[in-house]
Amino acid sequence: IITRAEDDTYEAFSQTITGGLVITAADYPVSVVADKETMRGAGTVKLTADSTVDEIKVTGIVCSDDSIKPTKNEDGTYSVSLPNATKTYIFTAQIDGDLSNYGEGTASCTVSVSRKKSSSSSSDTSAPTYGVNTGKTENGKISVTPAKAEAGEKVTIKATPDSGYQLDKVTVKDKDNSNVKLTKVNDDEYTFTMPKGKVSVDATFVQKDAADDNSAAEKSKVIKLQIGSRIVNVDNEAVIYDTAPVIRNDRTLVPIRIVTETLGGKVDWNGATKEVTLHIDGKEIKMTVGKTLEKYGVAPVIIDGRTFVPVRFVADELGATVAWDDATKTVTITKIEK
Structure with missing residues (x-):
């Protein structure tokens, strides 16, 4: 039996369904x-x-x-x-x-x-390319593709550890010996955007047992939320929540209760003052719905009965790191627990 109360859009109704009822999501709009x-x-x-x-x-x-x-x-x-x-x-x-x-x-x-090369003369007037130098490594090898690249072009680093070893660290330095930002693809592959000028790539490999000992003291909690989806992935286990993260005014907002409680905290709500209090890692964090968080330029809002905050708030205040995947519109929240 399906019933619906009257609201501004629909009259109240009650319908008895005999047999099976299949409810499917509408096409992505x-x-x-x-x-x-x-x-x-x-x-x-x-x-x-x-x-x-x-x-x-x-x-x-x-x-x-x-x-x-x-x-x-x-x-x-x-x-x-x-x-x-x-x-x-x-x-x-x-x-x-x-x-x-x-x-x-x-x-x-x-x-x-x-890239289009100039054919108007015998000389190539296209953009210059810069070399990618790889240092000598022990207990494994690294390769880069391409070996020369234009500024702004993506370069891929692949590591091949020797038997019994695994990749520990990769660093890329530009011509001024400054670190170049790396993007992790998987445990043995990284990419970076070529700067102007040559770069050098170095990597270190460690024994698997030693790497396991170094990380044994640390455990991480990983939460993945996708814009528009009520499925929350916690440490690779799917949980269906009652609301989904959204984008409002170019900012990604996430439901603060499920994030805080998943990270081991507690949330208290004062309906009279519309104040939310977070208790996590011995800290007490207070915020008021509708009152702008000065550091973030936006106020907590209530959507579908739940309090939402900017995702950057999570990173700064709850001691977690946040990664954003534009292609899948997914927020990944990671917190290291020692």
Whole structure:
């Protein structure tokens, strides 16, 4: 028997179902389409982002390369200029609205650019390439692809440990001996964006038993939340929560109760003052719904009866690290427990 109370949209009703009832999520409502999926050389790409339902709004488009900023046109489309460099870009729609009633989907598209060399003269006037030097390693080997790359091009580092060993650490230094940011793909693979000038790559390998001893004192709690999904993944186990993280005004907001309690804390709610108190790691953190958190420029909000805070608040106040995957719109929260 299905019943529904009267509200501003529907009259009250009660319906008896005989037999089976199958409830399926609606089709994912947002799409992002580029007028060019591949390009040779520099050029402009036009992006169209649409939502098929009124309550889900597209508020903007972001690129996997932070230096690339799509510009909104008068007709609601977006334009972006891409440089003459071999690279693949992922463009993802920023969404305002609750996607929990919709099936899985990805509001993104990819555009691949291949560098175009000048053929107007005998000399090559294309962008310069820089070398990637690998240092001598013991107990394993490393390889880089490509061995030379333009500034802004992605370089992949792959490690091959000897038997009984595993990769311990990888560092990349630029021409000024400053660290280059690495992105971990898996335990034996990393990528980085080539700077201007040559770089050097070094790696160390350790025995597996020694690496296990070093990490035995540390345990981590990993929480994964996807925008619009009520499925929360805690240490690779799925838990269905009663609300989903959202994006509001270009900020990712997460339900604070499930995050805090999963990390070993406690949440108290004062309905009279609309004050939330978090107890975690011996600390007491207070905040008020509707009152701006000065450090973050946004106030906690109540959505579907739950208090939401910016994800950066979690990282700073609860002692966790936060990673964002644009392609899947997934937030990964990790806290090391010693």
